[in-house]
Amino acid sequence: MEQRRLGHTGLRISRLGLGTFNWARDTGEGEAAEQLKVFLDAGGTLVDTADVYADGAAEYLLGRLLDGLVRRQDLVIATKAGSVPDPAHRFDASRGHLLRALDASLERLGTDHVDLWQVHAFDPTTPLDETLQALDTAVHSGRARYVGITDFSGWQLAKAATWQLAVPGTRTRLASAQLEYSLLQRGVEREALPAARDLGLGLLPSSPLGRGVLTGKYRQGIPEGSRAASQQLAPFVAPYLDDTAGRVVDAVTTAADGLATSPLQVALAWVRDRPGVAAPIVGARTAWQLTEALSVEGLSLPSEISRALDDVSAPVHRYPDQDWSEL
Template sequence: MEQRHLGRTGLRVSRIGLGTLTWARNTGEREAADLLKVFWEAGGTLVDTADVYADGGAEYLLGKLLEGLVPRRDLVIATKAGSVPDPERRFDGSRGHLLDALDASLERLGTDYVDLWQVHAFDPMTPLDETLGALDMAVSSGRARYAGISNFSGWQLAKAATWQLAAPGTRTRLASTQMEYSLLQRGVEREVLPAALDLGVGLLPSSPLGRGVLTGKYRHATPPDSRGASDLMAAFVAPYLDEEAARIVDAVTTAADGLAVSPLHVALAWVRDRPGVAAPIIGARTSQQLTAALSVEGLSLPDEICRALDDVSAPVHRYPDQDWSEL
């Protein structure tokens, strides 16, 4: 699998990443082992997790698999910290919480360091320089090799990345931002992606298949074994089952038929090759699904199909984001 630099850093990652959101919850140890082995054998390196996935269970399961299934040195392990199960405060970006969370993650993962450590979300109750200082401490101590953020808005990303660049050699450059991005969700193109491109921050798209909807499996009904049919994930999928989404899925299916590939391949290739994207994160439930996704490696969409998909899925960007020549 092709490797890409993550932002303007020396860290290289596979251009498809493996997500672990359902590990230790809907995905058991045997299924997780199959996923990790298929991913590794295909040349995949980037494995993304978080301290809150299955209340730490996903990290623990990944660490357990690293003991004998896949060499630690072959993987780029990314995890996140900052989300808390507290209705009064959903995110905690304080130095104390973040560094304690990192130590707990390392213990569950059974490793001395993570390759990429990400702040899971912006915390408005903590000064940003304190949050970023925790990233600096993690990297300077060797517990993290690189640092990133997740779910930051455009101005939050720009402020954080600029702060880190203001003292080169002292502060840690932000390598990445993880955000939802697909043909069904192009909101990052408004401010986040332009800021990331300008500041050298690589984008790691989550839900690149539109929460599974872009595979086309929901076109006529909700499969009983799908996330859309589960009590836990149905509300996650529901926003992408409207008429606008259906038009986009129809266009993806038409393109797939013309190329003799699956809708999954078209949707994944589109987001993988967007400007600024380093690696979409795939959350496959089975090794068969993952194998199908990884077979996109040799596909590049023709320009005319990219333009058609761009047009049918184009978000509405009005003032002040539109081209001033149109005013």
């Protein structure tokens, strides 16, 4: 698998990442081990997790696999901190909480450092400079090699990245931004992605398959056992089951038929090769699903197909981005 630099850093990662959101919940240890083996055999290196995935069990499972299945140096391990299971206070990016969470992640993972440590969300109740000081502490102490942010808006991303660049050598520049990005969710193109590119952050798209909808599995209804059929995850998928999304899925399916490939591969190739993207994060329940996603490595979309998909999925940005000269 091709390797890419993460933003304006020296860290090299595989251009597809393996997500572990399902691990220790829908994906057991045996299946997770098979996924990791398939991923490594394909040349993958970036494995993304978080301290709240399965209440920490996903990290613990990855740590067990590191202990017996793979060598630590063969992986680029990314994890996150800052989300908390409290409906009244969902995010805590205070220095104390973040550093305690990092120590707990390292213990579950069974390693002395993570390669990429990410703030899971913007916390409006904590001064941003305090949050960023925790990232500096993590790097200076050797517990994290690189740092990034997740699910920040454009202005939040720009403020955080600019703050870190203001004192070179003392503050640690942000390496990455993990944001949802797909043919069904292109909102990052308005402000967040341009800010990330300008400030040297590599984009790690989450849900690059439009929460599974871009695979085409929902064209004829909701299959049994799918996310949309799950009481817990149905609200997560529902926003992408409308008529607008259906037109995009139809276009992806048409493109896939013309290229003799699958809608999954077309959708994944599109987002993987967008400007500013370092590595989409692919989550799979089974090794078979992951193998299909990894087979996209040999696919590059023809320019005319990319343009057609751009057109059919183009988001509507009005003020202040509307071109008034056309009115």
